[in-house]
Amino acid sequence: MKNEVMKLISKLNELDHKMYGTDFFLTWEKNDAQINATLLTAKILKSLYEENYSCKLFKSGLAISNFRDNSTRTRFSFASASNLLGLAVQELNESTSQIAHGETVRETANMISFLSEVIGIRDDMYLGEGNKYMHEVADALDDGYKNGVLHQRPTIVNLQCDIDHPTQSMADLAHLIDYYGGVENLKGKKIAMTWAYSPSYGKPLSVPQGIIGLMTRFGMDVTLAHPEGYNLIPDTLKVAEKNAKKSGGSFKHVNTMEEAFKNADIVYPKSWAPFSVMQERTTLLKKKDLDGLKNLEKRCLENNAKYKNWECNEKMMKLTKGGKALYMHCLPADISGVSCKEGEVSAKVFEKYRIETYKEAGYKPFVIAAMIALAKVKDISRVLGSLRKKRFAE
Amino acid sequence: MKNEVMKLISKLNELDHKMYGTDFFLTWEKNDAQINATLLTAKILKSLYEENYSCKLFKSGLAISNFRDNSTRTRFSFASASNLLGLAVQELNESTSQIAHGETVRETANMISFLSEVIGIRDDMYLGEGNKYMHEVADALDDGYKNGVLHQRPTIVNLQCDIDHPTQSMADLAHLIDYYGGVENLKGKKIAMTWAYSPSYGKPLSVPQGIIGLMTRFGMDVTLAHPEGYNLIPDTLKVAEKNAKKSGGSFKHVNTMEEAFKNADIVYPKSWAPFSVMQERTTLLKKKDLDGLKNLEKRCLENNAKYKNWECNEKMMKLTKGGKALYMHCLPADISGVSCKEGEVSAKVFEKYRIETYKEAGYKPFVIAAMIALAKVKDISRVLGSLRKKRFAE
C-alpha cells in the first residue's frame, strides 16, 4: 500500500464521524466530520482500487437497488460500488407509477432485507414523496431490526430523491477537490449553479438543490441563477444561506446566466423544472390525470422556450474568470446540435470539457461505496488499512 | 463456532438423509430424515450467519431462477440463499403466458445449466402443469448429465408449484419449531388451516395444500376449513390423512372458520380459489379465452363475496385457545381497511402478529439454502463444521 493511502487512512481514523449504523439521505443532515469521512473513504477506496487491491469488505450479502425512475449512470455506479465491496446486486422492480405506502412499504422493506447490507433508492419523480418514502423504508428497517426480524440493519443510500442527490453532489465535490488539489483550495472559488434551456420538461430539482446545499459548506461563493419562476424548494435556499454564513463563503441568487457566469471559477449549467410545476405534476400524477399532465407539459415547454438564450456557449464562457471556468454537469447534458437542436450547452464548450465531466462521474461509484462502508463496517479505518489481497493476479 | 451449532451439526451428521444429488419437489415425497435434515441445515446456516460466519460453500457457480409468476418475497429469498452459498443468480425470463413443453424445455434446461448448481422454479399458475413442468426440467437435466452434456447436475428447488409450496411450508414449520421451542412440542398442537375472504381471485392452492401435507407429520391436530366448493386437489387431502394417521395426529375437514378456530393453538387464514375454478381457469388460459376468463373471474368474485364473514378478526380469535392462538400467513395478507376494504384479516389482529409473520418469512432464505446445500454438497455436515472464515471484518 502506498504511503499516500496510508496517510489518508490515518486521517480517516482521526475523524469522530460516528457513521456506523446510519443512513445517507441529505448532505446537510451530515456534519463536517461525516462529509469529510465520506470524501476520505471514497478517495481511499479509489486509490486502493487503482493500486489493484481487492476492496471486498464482505464475503457475501445483498445490495438492493430500487430505482423508481430510469437510470443508467447511477445504476452502474451502485452496481460497481456494491461489487467492489463484495456485495451482489438484486434489483427490486416496482411499478414506477405506484406510490406505495404504509404496510406495503413496511413489509416489503423487511422481506427483502433478511440478508441485505444496503438498499439504494432512487425516487425523484414526486415532490414531497421521494425523501419521505426513503424514511418510511428506514423506519420499517428500524422496526424490523429492533424486533429481531432482521439480523443486521441495511443502510439506506439516497440515490436521488426530490430534495437532494447526495451521491452526485459528493462526486462533484470530490472532483473539485482533485481538480483544485485539495479541499482548502475551494475557499473563495466562485461557482455558478445556473438553470439552462432544455427541450424537455420535468427534470428534477435535486441536483441544483444538492449543489447549493453542499458547495456552500467550503467557503465557496455560490451563485444560483434561473429565469423568474424557476424556483427551487424554498427550504433548500435557506440551507445554502446558513451554510455559506457558517463557512465564510457566500450565497447569491440572481436572474441571468450572465450575472452568474461573471468571473466564475466553476459553472454548472443544468435544466430543471420550476418547483411549482413539480408540485402540480405530483398532484396530477397522483390523480392519474393524463390530460392535465399533457397540458402541463405543453405549457412548460412553451415557457422554457422563452429562455433559449440560457445556453452555456463560448460567448457565455468568456464572461467567466479568465474565460476558462471549469464546466460541470451530472450527465447526460442536452448538447445543442448533438443530442438536441438547442440545449443546455454548445457542442464546442461541451467537447472542451467532456473528459472532465466523465472524470467527475467517475467518483460516484467510490462515493457510494464509501457511504456503504462507513455505515456498515464498525472499524472502517482499521479494516481498510489491513487490506492485503490483490484484485487479480498480476 | 458456538457449542449449540456444533451440536446441530452432529445431529445432522447422524441422519441418513441421502439428499445428495436429489431435487426438492413436494414435502411428502421426502422421508422424515430428509425433512429433519432440511430443518437442521436451515437452522445451522441461520445460526452461522448470525454468528457472522461466511457460508460460501461455492467459489463460483450460477443459481438460476425461473419465475413463471410474479414474486418479490420468494425471489429475494432465493437470491439471498444463493448469495449466502456463494452462487450468482441469473434469471431466466420466459413469457409467463407460454406453457413450454417438449424439446424447448429439454433444450433450454441444458443450455442454461453448463455451469449452474441450482434451478429454482416458480410455476403455480396452471393446475396440472407446474409440477409437471419441473419434472420435465429434471428429466432433461438427468438426460444431459447422463450423456455428458453437463459436468454437474443442478438441483431443482420447487419455489411453488400447483401442488405444493415447500419452501413456504418448511419456513412455516421452522417458525413453529422455534416458537414452541422444539419439534417435539408440536405434538398435539391444533392448527387451523382455513380459507379466508379476499377481494381477489385465482390465488393458488399450494399453500393450504402444503400446510396440511406437512403439519400432519408432527402429531399435530390439523383442521382444514373452507366454504363449500372451495376444495383443494383431492389427492392432497389423502396425503394429509395418511400423514396424520402415521404421526399420531389428526386431520379434520370442516365448513366454518369458527369450528376450525375453536381451541386452536395456531391459525393460518388464507384465501384460495376452488380447485374446480383453477381447472377451468387452466383450460381457458390454454385456449387464451379472454372473455371466458373475465366471465370466470366475475362469477368467482361474486361467489367469494358470499363469504366475507370468513375474516380473521378479534371476535374470531377469541374462539382460539385462551384467545391467543398464533396467527400465521405466507404474506402479503389482504388486511381489511389496509390493503383492501374487506379481507382475510382485520387490521388489529394482523398488527398484533405482524412481527411474527415477518419472522416466519425470515426462515425462507435459509430453508432454500439448506435444500441447495444438501443436494449439492456430498459431505455437508463435515463441510459446515469446517467453516472458519467470517463474513466480514469485525
Add this chain to the structure above:
Amino acid sequence: MKNEVMKLISKLNELDHKMYGTDFFLTWEKNDAQINATLLTAKILKSLYEENYSCKLFKSGLAISNFRDNSTRTRFSFASASNLLGLAVQELNESTSQIAHGETVRETANMISFLSEVIGIRDDMYLGEGNKYMHEVADALDDGYKNGVLHQRPTIVNLQCDIDHPTQSMADLAHLIDYYGGVENLKGKKIAMTWAYSPSYGKPLSVPQGIIGLMTRFGMDVTLAHPEGYNLIPDTLKVAEKNAKKSGGSFKHVNTMEEAFKNADIVYPKSWAPFSVMQERTTLLKKKDLDGLKNLEKRCLENNAKYKNWECNEKMMKLTKGGKALYMHCLPADISGVSCKEGEVSAKVFEKYRIETYKEAGYKPFVIAAMIALAKVKDISRVLGSLRKKRFAE
C-alpha cells in the same frame, strides 16, 4: 492439476499471441496464434472446471452484457463465463429499437466502465450497424482510458454482430476438434454450410458467415450452399476463399443442398435471410416503416416457401460420407413436426444428433471466458498454472 492440463498450459505459454489488451470482433481479424490461444485457453478452463478448480481470476469487477437482440443461450454463456472468472454480470438494457450513435455511445461506454472488465455485445439486427456499433464502443473506451477516465480498459467480446458470431463459430470449432480428436484431424474434412428452410424470416447471416470464415483456416473443404438469391455479405466469401487457399483447403459455392451434402463429413444446415433482404430490412427499420416491414416479411416467407425441400432429413443425410456425417446447429433449430410444421431438420435426424448439438453449445461459456481471460490477464499461462483452490469443498 492433471498432467494433461499442464501440457496445455505449456503449449499456451509457447504461443506469441499478444492478446492482452485486445478486443474480439471477427475471427478473421485474429492470426493463427490468437485463434489457437483462444481454443487452448477454452480447453484449459473447461478442464480445470471439470477438475473442480476455482477459475476466479478476479476477486471483483463487472462484466457488462449488452443484448440488443433476444438471447437465452448466449446470455447464459456470457453469465457463466463471467461468473467462472469471478466477475459479476450487470446488464445494460437499451431499447432495441434505437440505434444509438455518437456522443450517447461514447458517454454511455465510459459511464458503465469505471469498474468493468468486459463488455459483451450482441447487435445483429441491423446490417452494416452491429459491428460498427461495437467499434464505436471500443473507440470510446480507448478515448476514456487514454484520457484517464478509466483505470482499466474493458475488453469487448462480440456476442454476435451482423458480420460474425465468433463465440459460436469458435465453440463449433472446439466441438469439432474434440469430436475428431485434434485440430490436425480436421484437414481434408468436408463441411457443408447450407441454407435450410424455416417458416420464419430475418435470421441473421452471422452464423454461416462465421463458419465459412473460420473453418476454411484448418485445411477443411468448405462448401456453402443456398438457393439462388440467399447470398451472404460478399466480403465474407472473399475471406473464406483467401483462408482456404492459405490453409490448403478449399471453398466451394453451390446451389443445392444435395450437392453440398454429397460425401460431407459434417453438415451445418441453417436458415438465414438473403443479404439483400437484410439490407432492405435495415433501411425500413431505420425509417420505422412498419407497413414496409410487414410487406417484406410476407414476400420473404413466400419466397422461403419455394425451398421447403431444403430440409436436413434422413434421405439427405444418406448422401453424406457413409451416411453418417456429423450434424451441427447453433440452436434452437426449427425441427419439422416439433417446433414447426416444416423446418430446417427432420425430427429423426435432430434426435440422433441432439446430444452432440448440446455438447457443441457447451463449449461457448469456456470460449467466452477464454476471450476475456486472454484480453485481461497479462501472464495468463502463469496465472492458470498457479490455480490451486477448489471450487467447492469435496
